[in-house]
Each structure stands twice: as C-alpha cells, then as structure tokens.
Amino acid sequence: MTDATRDIEALIELMARLPGLGPRSARRAVLHLIKKRGQVMAPLAQAMARVAETARECAVCGNIATADLCEICADDRRNTGEICVVEDVADLWAMERGQAYKGRYHVLGGTLSALDAVGPEELGIPRLVRRVTEEAAREVILALNATVDGQTTAHYIAEALDPTGAAVTTLARGVPVGGELDYLDDGTIQAALRARKAF
Amino acid sequence: MTDATRDIEALIELMARLPGLGPRSARRAVLHLIKKRGQVMAPLAQAMARVAETARECAVCGNIATADLCEICADDRRNTGEICVVEDVADLWAMERGQAYKGRYHVLGGTLSALDAVGPEELGIPRLVRRVTEEAAREVILALNATVDGQTTAHYIAEALDPTGAAVTTLARGVPVGGELDYLDDGTIQAALRARKAF
Numbered sequence: 001m002t003d004a005t006r007d008i009e010a011l012i013e014l015m016a017r018l019p020g021l022g023p024r025s026a027r028r029a030v031l032h033l034i035k036k037r038g039q040v041m042a043p044l045a046q047a048m049a050r051v052a053e054t055a056r057e058c059a060v061c062g063n064i065a066t067a068d069l070c071e072i073c074a075d076d077r078r079n080t081g082e083i084c085v086v087e088d089v090a091d092l093w094a095m096e097r098g099q100a101y102k103g104r105y106h107v108l109g110g111t112l113s114a115l116d117a118v119g120p121e122e123l124g125i126p127r128l129v130r131r132v133t134e135e136a137a138r139e140v141i142l143a144l145n146a147t148v149d150g151q152t153t154a155h156y157i158a159e160a161l162d163p164t165g166a167a168v169t170t171l172a173r174g175v176p177v178g179g180e181l182d183y184l185d186d187g188t189i190q191a192a193l194r195a196r197k198a199f
Numbered sequence: 200m201t202d203a204t205r206d207i208e209a210l211i212e213l214m215a216r217l218p219g220l221g222p223r224s225a226r227r228a229v230l231h232l233i234k235k236r237g238q239v240m241a242p243l244a245q246a247m248a249r250v251a252e253t254a255r256e257c258a259v260c261g262n263i264a265t266a267d268l269c270e271i272c273a274d275d276r277r278n279t280g281e282i283c284v285v286e287d288v289a290d291l292w293a294m295e296r297g298q299a300y301k302g303r304y305h306v307l308g309g310t311l312s313a314l315d316a317v318g319p320e321e322l323g324i325p326r327l328v329r330r331v332t333e334e335a336a337r338e339v340i341l342a343l344n345a346t347v348d349g350q351t352t353a354h355y356i357a358e359a360l361d362p363t364g365a366a367v368t369t370l371a372r373g374v375p376v377g378g379e380l381d382y383l384d385d386g387t388i389q390a391a392l393r394a395r396k397a398f
Binding site: 029037044046048 | 207232
C-alpha cells in the first residue's frame with residue numbers, strides 16, 4: 001500500500017464519520033471528489049479549513065460564530081426582549097428560514113438525557129435563566145422538537161424560568177401548511193382539533 | 200451576512216454537490232463538522248487537500264494513482280497477461296476487496312452512451328485494444344455491471360478485441376453467496392438455472 005492509497009483510505013474513513021454517509025457512500029463521495037478534484041475537491045478542502053479555523057460558539061446564545069458574539073446577538077435590529085430556545089443550530093437555521101422571528105436565541109445543544117448524562121448545566125439552562133433576568137426578557141419561546149425528550153426539556157426549562165417572571169410560550173401544534181389530513185399522525189390530528197379556532 | 204456565514208454557506212453548497220448528500224444532509228454534515236472541528240474537520244480538510252494535490256489517473260489503466268503508474272500497474276507481482284475491464288474505480292476496489300484477482304485492470308470510466316455522447320474513444324477502448332496487442336495479453340475479463348448499458352459496452356469491447364486473439368471472458372451469473380432465492384429477481388434465477396452445475 002503506497003502513501004497515496006493510505007491518504008485516500010484515510011480520507012474515506014474521515015468522510016464515513018459524517019452523519020448521513022456510511023463507508024460505502026463515503027467511498028462514492030471520495031471517488032467523485034477525486035474525479036472533480038479541480039472544481040470541487042480543492043475548493044471544498046479550502047472552505048473546510050477556513051471554517052475549521054474561524055468557527056466557534058457564540059458566548060451568549062451558543063449559535064455558531066466567528067467572533068465572541070454571533071451575528072444575531074451582534075445585530076442591533078434584533079429584539080432583545082424575546083429569546084427563542086432551540087435544541088440545535090440546525091433548528092435555529094430552520095427558524096431563520098421562516099423569517100418570522102425577530103428576537104434572539106438560546107441554543108441548548110441537545111435535550112436533557114439521564115442516559116447520556118446530559119443535565120441542565122450541559123445545556124446552559126442556568127445561564128439562560130441568568131440571561132433572562134439580566135436582559136429582563138419579556139418572553140421565552142420554547143421551540144423544541146415535538147418529541148418526548150424535547151417536551152421533557154421544555155417542561156424543565158419552563159419551571160426553571162418561573163421565578164424570572166418572563167412569559168414562557170411554545171410553538172403552536174396543528175396541521176402543517178400544505179399538510180393532508182390523511183397523512184398526519186393521530187397525535188397531530190388530536191392536537192389540531194383541541195386547538196381549533198373560529199373560522 | 201458576515202464573512203463567517205458566507206464561508207459556512209459556501210461550505211454547505213460544496214458539500215451538497217457530493218453524491219448521496221442533498222442540501223439538507225449537507226447542512227447536517229457541516230453542523231456536525233463544526234461541532235467536531237478539532238477532531239474531524241481540520242484533519243478532513245487536510246486529507247482532502249493532500250489527495251486533491253496528489254491524485255491523478257494511471258496512464259496505463261485509468262485507476263487512481265499518485266505517480267504516472269498506479270500501484271497495481273507498478274506492482275511486478277501482478278500478472279501482466281490478464282486485464283480485467285471495469286466501469287469505474289469503485290468496481291476496481293470491489294474486485295480488489297474480493298482478493299481473488301491477481302492480474303491488472305482497465306478502467307473505462309463509464310459505459311457507451313449515445314445520449315451522453317460517450318463513445319469508444321472516451322472510454323479508452325482503442326487504447327485497451329492496443330494494450331492487449333502490445334502486452335500480448337492471454338485473457339480479458341469483462342467485469343462490467345449486469346445492466347443494459349454495461350452489457351452493451353461489454354459486447355462492443357468483445358467485438359473490438361476479436362482481432363487480438365485474446366480470450367474474452369465475463370464474470371459468472373448466478374445466486375449470490377448468502378442469497379435467498381425468494382429475494383432474487385427472475386433474471387438472476389433464470390441465469391443461475393441455465394448455468395447450473397453438477398453437485
């Protein structure tokens with residue numbers, strides 16, 4: 001085995017660690033990269049090196065940043081009185097794509113999990129409570145996933161925020177826009193019916 | 200949008216071009232990389248840059264190489280009298296994993312396709328014919344995929360090799376090792392029955 005093959009094997013192994021890629025799809029991806037090494041592979045390697053060097057966590061909200069503050073926390077036009085709690089940066093991005101929220105965020109980085117030894121400290125919940133008090137936030141929106149873990153974590157946060165006096169809200173449950181009733185699960189139908197509104 | 204976000208967006212866009220990843224899974228992969236930027240992202244960027252710089256095509260067989268000759272063509276212990284024709288480097292790797300073949304290869308880089316304007320010249324078929332003559336190869340094994348395109352290409356190559364006098368063979372068709380009849384397609388069952396052997 002020459003150095004070259006070892007380099008390629010090492011690259012495949014690293015690629016296979018990415019979520020959504022296994023050993024087989026990592027091989028395919030690497031072959032594709034080698035075929036397009038000029039147009040895709042070299043730019044990708046550069047982009048990756050650049051992000052690896054500059055990316056870090058926002059000291060305030062946990063979002064991805066390149067300075068101490070992320071661009072949302074550093075943006076004066078975002079409302080300071082509202083904090084939206086999300087599980088992950090991917091959820092923050094999803095909220096931002098919605099373009100409906102003008103406040104700031106708190107990224108938990110996961111959910112409470114006794115099994116994985118993830119407690120309130122790991123998710124920065126005491127830090128969130130301090131921040132809500134210090135910034136005198138009016139409202140904390142719990143935008144956690146509608147899973148058992150997400151909802152357990154939401155309940156814990158709501159209780160922890162009780163002394164701060166901030167209004168704690170959560171995203172509405174119902175039929176997704178464009179959703180067909182026939183394809184929805186029973187839980188969503190029940191939630192949508194319970195939260196029905198005057199037409 | 201700061202430079203940082205632009206860098207991350209650019210990285211997601213490049214990742215989304217990989218086979219097996221779409222925009223959504225590219226976002227997930229990039230988030231994962233940023234979270235593990237020390238252990239995974241920086242080494243991956245380095246490995247990618249190294250391979251992008253060194254990888255090229257073997258001048259003889261079309262395999263991935265770092266010198267003019269790939270390590271199989273440069274290996275004296277590999278039989279020179281046998282050439283195995285494969286569609287892609289991934290297929291060469293699959294043959295090598297089998298550890299049963301001790302000859303050399305010819306990588307086509309695709310199949311004949313009138314629609315995509317891929318002719319014999321693009322697949323290096325004239326070069327293969329010259330090579331078989333020059334090396335006085337005894338046998339050419341057509342290890343093309345059992346698809347319509349693969350088999351059309353195999354027939355074309357077999358005809359082109361006719362004047363060289365080399366024996367042209369192809370991989371056996373039959374029940375895969377560990378395969379259950381109930382899950383096999385009709386074509387495989389028919390091929391396995393037609394090629395049945397004394398027990």
